[in-house]
Amino acid sequence: MKVDLPSVAFEYAFVCDDVRQDTNAKYIFIGAYVNNILLTETPAFIRLRLVMRFYPKVSKFSLGLRISLNGKVLKIIDATIMSPLLDPETLPSPDLDLDVLGPGTLSFDVTDEDISAGAGPDVRWSRLYEIPVINVAPTGPLS
Structure with missing residues (x-):
């Protein structure tokens, strides 16, 4: 999903379990979610990383991220991004x-x-990414 804001344009985003960076500055994405997040039970505590590809239009800009589930805000993060x-x-x-x-x-x-x-309430938010969270029955030898 492309999002174009006054100071930055986003090309894509996705979620994964973890991101690591090797000695050659390459990213390693672990547990990337493709179509949905499957949980065997809820409520559940999960740890995710959002990966964003963007094109800055100015060398320094504010970036706010709001995460919600079914419209209920779970977390808001703010940052200053430097891209000289x-x-x-x-x-x-x-x-x-x-x-x-x-x-x-x-x-x-x-x-x-x-x-x-x-x-x-006056902040203008743009939807960058969304993914379904689905309850599934546990499978395998421990179920």
Whole structure:
């Protein structure tokens, strides 16, 4: 999903369990989710990373990230992004520790407004990514 904000344009995003960077500065994405997140029970505590590919339009900008499940906000993060060369970048989020109370749609919204003092009702959010969270019956020898 492409999102074009005044100071940054996003090409794509996805979620995974972890991101590591090797000595050659290459990213290793572990447990990338393709179509949905499958949980054997809810409520559940999950840790995710959101990976974003973006094109900065200015060398320094604010980036706000809002994560919600079925419209209920779970977490809001704000950051200042420095990109002096205005090169395209791939940026993994910090660990996102989320309490998922049930199945539904996990949504990731972004803004380039400064939300460091809080995200009031006038902040314009844009949907960057969403993924269904589904309860499934446990399978295998331990079920």
